[in-house]
Amino acid sequence: MAKNGSVYSQFGIGLPAGSGSSSAYGAGVWGVSDVEPLVPTLANPAQWGYTYYGMASGGIQANKFRGKDNLGTAHHSRIDVNSFQLQLPLSKGKLGLSLSFSPYTRSSFQTIKSGQKVVGSATGQKMLNFKTKDFGTGGINRYELGLGWKINSHVSVGYAASLYHASIKNDYTTTFADTSYTTVNNTILTSGAGFGNRLGTYLSFPLAGGSNQLNLGITVNFPVNLKSKKSEQKPYVTGNPNNKNSNGEKKLSSGSIHTPLGITAGVTYKPSRRVAVLAEGRFQQWSDYHNTLRSTPSNVSFTNRYKIGAGLKYYPFVSGSDKFLSQFKYRIGANYDTGNLKINGKKINTLKLTAGFGLFSPTRIRGFNSSIDIDFYYGIRGTTSHNLVKENIYGIKLSLNLAELFFFRPKLQ
Amino acid sequence: MYKFLKTVWNRTSYPVSIILGFVVLVQLAGCRDSGTVGSVGLPSRSSEINTDTTQLSDLHTNALNAYSGDRSYFSAGHFQDPLFGDIKSIGLIKPNLASNNGNYFFDQKTQMKLKLIINKESVYGDPSAGEKFKLVEIAKPWRGQSWRLKNQVQLVQDSVVGSFTVTSNDSVTVPLSSHFVNKYGNYFNNTDSTRNTDYRRNFYGFALVPQNSNKILAFDPGNSYFIATNIKVSTDTTTQRDSLHISPMGWAYNLNRKEASDSISGTTKVYNTLEKTLSFNYDFSSKNINPITLSKAELVIYRDELQYNNSIAQAGSNVERPKSGTLYLHLANSGELPQSIDPGSPLISATYNDSDKAYHFNLTRLIKSGSLENIGSNMSFYIKSGRNDGVIRSNILFNSNAGTKAPKIIITSTNNSNQ
Numbered sequence: 001m002a003k004n005g006s007v008y009s010q011f012g013i014g015l016p017a018g019s020g021s022s023s024a025y026g027a028g029v030w031g032v033s034d035v036e037p038l039v040p041t042l043a044n045p046a047q048w049g050y051t052y053y054g055m056a057s058g059g060i061q062a063n064k065f066r067g068k069d070n071l072g073t074a075h076h077s078r079i080d081v082n083s084f085q086l087q088l089p090l091s092k093g094k095l096g097l098s099l100s101f102s103p104y105t106r107s108s109f110q111t112i113k114s115g116q117k118v119v120g121s122a123t124g125q126k127m128l129n130f131k132t133k134d135f136g137t138g139g140i141n142r143y144e145l146g147l148g149w150k151i152n153s154h155v156s157v158g159y160a161a162s163l164y165h166a167s168i169k170n171d172y173t174t175t176f177a178d179t180s181y182t183t184v185n186n187t188i189l190t191s192g193a194g195f196g197n198r199l200g201t202y203l204s205f206p207l208a209g210g211s212n213q214l215n216l217g218i219t220v221n222f223p224v225n226l227k228s229k230k231s232e233q234k235p236y237v238t239g240n241p242n243n244k245n246s247n248g249e250k251k252l253s254s255g256s257i258h259t260p261l262g263i264t265a266g267v268t269y270k271p272s273r274r275v276a277v278l279a280e281g282r283f284q285q286w287s288d289y290h291n292t293l294r295s296t297p298s299n300v301s302f303t304n305r306y307k308i309g310a311g312l313k314y315y316p317f318v319s320g321s322d323k324f325l326s327q328f329k330y331r332i333g334a335n336y337d338t339g340n341l342k343i344n345g346k347k348i349n350t351l352k353l354t355a356g357f358g359l360f361s362p363t364r365i366r367g368f369n370s371s372i373d374i375d376f377y378y379g380i381r382g383t384t385s386h387n388l389v390k391e392n393i394y395g396i397k398l399s400l401n402l403a404e405l406f407f408f409r410p411k412l413q
Numbered sequence: 414m415y416k417f418l419k420t421v422w423n424r425t426s427y428p429v430s431i432i433l434g435f436v437v438l439v440q441l442a443g444c445r446d447s448g449t450v451g452s453v454g455l456p457s458r459s460s461e462i463n464t465d466t467t468q469l470s471d472l473h474t475n476a477l478n479a480y481s482g483d484r485s486y487f488s489a490g491h492f493q494d495p496l497f498g499d500i501k502s503i504g505l506i507k508p509n510l511a512s513n514n515g516n517y518f519f520d521q522k523t524q525m526k527l528k529l530i531i532n533k534e535s536v537y538g539d540p541s542a543g544e545k546f547k548l549v550e551i552a553k554p555w556r557g558q559s560w561r562l563k564n565q566v567q568l569v570q571d572s573v574v575g576s577f578t579v580t581s582n583d584s585v586t587v588p589l590s591s592h593f594v595n596k597y598g599n600y601f602n603n604t605d606s607t608r609n610t611d612y613r614r615n616f617y618g619f620a621l622v623p624q625n626s627n628k629i630l631a632f633d634p635g636n637s638y639f640i641a642t643n644i645k646v647s648t649d650t651t652t653q654r655d656s657l658h659i660s661p662m663g664w665a666y667n668l669n670r671k672e673a674s675d676s677i678s679g680t681t682k683v684y685n686t687l688e689k690t691l692s693f694n695y696d697f698s699s700k701n702i703n704p705i706t707l708s709k710a711e712l713v714i715y716r717d718e719l720q721y722n723n724s725i726a727q728a729g730s731n732v733e734r735p736k737s738g739t740l741y742l743h744l745a746n747s748g749e750l751p752q753s754i755d756p757g758s759p760l761i762s763a764t765y766n767d768s769d770k771a772y773h774f775n776l777t778r779l780i781k782s783g784s785l786e787n788i789g790s791n792m793s794f795y796i797k798s799g800r801n802d803g804v805i806r807s808n809i810l811f812n813s814n815a816g817t818k819a820p821k822i823i824i825t826s827t828n829n830s831n832q
Binding site: 007010067068069070071072073074075110111112113114115117119128130132134170172174176180181182183184185186188230232233252253294295297298299300343344386387388389 | 447448449450451452453454455456457458459460462464705706707708709775777778781825826827829830831832
């Protein structure tokens with residue numbers, strides 16, 4: 001089974017992973033400026049104040065990467081559990097609570113690097129050729145608990161506290177051309193934890209006498225310091241019952257990982273109930289990122305990340321039409337991400353095109369409101385210039401949104 | 414029709430969508446990874462290769478009196494090696510007492526010979542020069558299994574059983590004296606129940622005593638034998654003559670070495686006979702060496718090839734030494750020597766590498782498997798030069814005082830902790 005992701009996820013703590021609302025992903029944005037009441041969202045804590053139903057969501061996504069450099073091509077693919085969220089109304093349509101797990105960064109790669117070392121003794125020296133395969137997985141996950149308060153029909157605010165947990169595993173396999181040297185397999189684990197905070201505001205204004213609507217949203221994700229450590233496998237020698245070593249980890253060093261400030265803002269204009277036009281952007285101050293446990297190669301630097309996206313939602317079912325094609329929610333969009341990496345003097349940009357559709361539960365006619373969102377995307381990351389790698393990314397994201405949890409079912413059915 | 418389709422869709426769209434979504438997911442993720450990119454342009458992480466070299470500072474020399482009987486060979490001869498000293502070896506051999514059903518009799522016509530097979534690959538000295546031997550009766554009981562190299566052979570003075578000279582031949586047949594044949598015949602003809610016991614207690618065989626100092630030979634007892642001819646065979650009606658092949662019952666050799674001089678500083682002479690072995694202590698446990706990141710652990714011991722070759726040339730242009738062959742590394746309790754290393758179970762062996770004039774013990778597997786964990790304080794590592802198989806082999810190795818050529822332990826490991 002394939003299990004590798006982007007080759008660029010080898011640097012730092014992995015590539016940033018964005019979590020928002022599955023209803024907005026296909027439109028190329030997170031959904032900080034758009035509430036869809038029957039779909040849970042991680043985009044903006046303020047939107048949790050709009051919770052009417054007990055809701056849960058989860059999803060998985062699969063990516064296929066076709067990497068190309070000046071020497072050849074490679075194909076990698078990977079499947080991931082995306083996120084899980086429980087969103088509950090404490091006071092329906094006023095105060096909502098969210099409990100979630102979502103990735104903050106993801107690292108999944110395999111690299112092979114050749115090396116040479118002069119070895120020998122008084123009687124002669126020789127060149128020892130070797131290769132190092134680094135198979136890295138993991139990243140930082142966020143466990144978050146938050147509240148959203150809809151102050152009035154125009155203004156909502158929200159706050160979320162979170163625990164960031166880092167776990168990045170690098171499995172190194174070093175092989176030697178000289179067969180008298182045995183292959184070495186060892187694992188380095190970087191782990192850590194820190195507390196984070198997130199604030200959000202959501203503003204909604206009717207326009208043109210109420211037939212149009214303009215929504216604004218902004219969230220601030222504050223920097224997090226993760227108290228971290230680097231460890232390796234403890235020597236564990238098999239085959240000797242007298243061996244007193246145990247399997248486990250041996251701490252190598254302690255340090256900290258500092259994740260950057262992030263601000264996400266956007267605007268959604270709804271000329272009618274069926275159409276929404278969304279434009280959102282994110283800034284992350286990755287120049288402020290530091291990791292005392294892992295050195296950054298000299299020709300790699302972390303730079304501030306800007307990502308902008310725009311898209312369109314079209315919901316024909318609102319009209320009440322019973323035509324087949326009117327049963328779906330449609331989304332299309334695009335986004336451009338400057339990335340957080342600068343390698344060989346070149347920023348690693350990503351352009352992504354997205355499209356998706358939503359599908360209501362067939363039981364909706366009886367008052368149940370669950371839905372499935374299926375989104376497809378195609379992206380281009382990096383370049384083959386500057387000795388870099390250009391990746392073509394194909395993906396599908398499948399999200400299940402449950403909005404009929406029995407204990408919060410509306411009284412009127 | 415439309416209503417029917419819509420009903421079908423309403424009922425099946427959800428599971429169908431989930432299934433289709435999963436199918437696409439699995440199709441995307443189920444592809445096999447192939448190739449790698451960025452290995453040149455991207456600053457990927459490469460393991461650091463660390464090589465730590467430690468000189469063995471506490472290499473000791475041990476003198477042991479090893480068992481030298483019932484080996485694959487037994488040595489006899491005399492040779493003055495300019496480097497390894499004046500070496501004189503006396504071989505011992507004794508025939509089996511052949512079984513007798515009462516019809517066979519040794520009498521005055523019966524004769525005996527000894528056919529000795531010589532290992533021509535293991536001549537120590539000048540192979541073409543003649544080495545003279547006298548076969549002299551042994552005066553005291555001995556047993557091959559318990560005979561030690563430094564035991565002194567007690568001979569019956571003037572009781573010469575036979576004599577022979579070996580030049581370049583690979584075997585020799587020696588007629589044995591009538592006195593010896595009569596003595597053996599008395600035991601052979603005896604049909605008492607104590608026949609075998611009496612023979613073992615009172616018949617000691619003879620020694621191969623060198624008479625000059627051209628070479629030392631290794632005799633092959635497995636293929637050597639005694640021949641008794643003209644044995645009288647009597648039945649109720651006839652009397653005939655027959656012959657018997659009699660295998661050796663035991664064999665051994667002793668060795669008396671007078672080293673020409675002490676080893677030149679920086680070298681140590683070692684012998685497969687265990688007259689000299691090397692020992693050392695070193696912590697190969699995971700407390701000292703990380704077995705996970707270990708790629709190669711090597712003990713390197715250099716041979717003084719120059720001195721070895723120059724000295725043999727000095728002895729004569731034709732002179733040879735049996736090849737010193739392999740070094741063996743043992744882990745043994747000093748209180749259980751020599752049997753714990755002879756033959757013992759060596760941890761590992763090292764053949765001579767002519768390119769760097771050194772023996773290389775690859776200890777990687779032993780360390781990674783934990784075989785060198787938790788070694789008792791009374792245990793040491795012993796290095797034996799060649800098998801103690803009855804052939805005399807000599808070797809000269811650089812010791813702890815040899816500077817850059819001192820024995821060393823080279824640990825090669827990877828390091829990824831700084832990345």
